[in-house]
Amino acid sequence: MPVDPQARLRERRATLEARLRGLTASHAEIVASSASSNADDEHDPEGSTIAYDRAQIGSLIADAEREREELDAALVRAADGTYGVCERCGRPIPAARLEARPAARTCVTCV
Numbered sequence: 318m319p320v321d322p323q324a325r326l327r328e329r330r331a332t333l334e335a336r337l338r339g340l341t342a343s344h345a346e347i348v349a350s351s352a353s354s355n356a357d358d359e360h361d362p363e364g365s366t367i368a369y370d371r372a373q374i375g376s377l378i379a380d381a382e383r384e385r386e387e388l389d390a391a392l393v394r395a396a397d398g399t400y401g402v403c404e405r406c407g408r409p410i411p412a413a414r415l416e417a418r419p420a421a422r423t424c425v426t427c428v
Contacts, residue, residue, distance in 0.1 A: 322400050323396070325419060326395060329388060330388045333385055336381060337381045340377050340378045341378060343374055344375060344378060347374065387420035388419065390420065391419060403422075403423045404422045404427075405424075406424065410424045
């Protein structure tokens with residue numbers, strides 16, 4: 318029995334939201350810990366800096382937010398019946414591609 322695309326997209330989005338909450342909490346912890354510290358970690362030869370950690374988590378948050386936007390757009394396509402149809406050539410997007418990239422807008426040929 319085929320899986321309902323909307324259900325799969327909603328599940329993926331829920332998982333992403335949980336990940337985003339965790340990343341946001343980690344980012345807030347880093348910011349809070351650095352605000353109360355006067356350590357000069359920028360010149361510490363041991364390990365990564367607070368600024369690096371903050372930037373890395375910030376980048377992961379931005380990636381997750383972009384993925385959320387793509388999933389939201391895929392949910393709209395699923396609701397209007399265009400999900401799984403390549404936006405360039407109009408052919409069906411193979412199920413394996415949609416399994417790997419649920420928010421895919423194009424088939425592999427048109428990537």
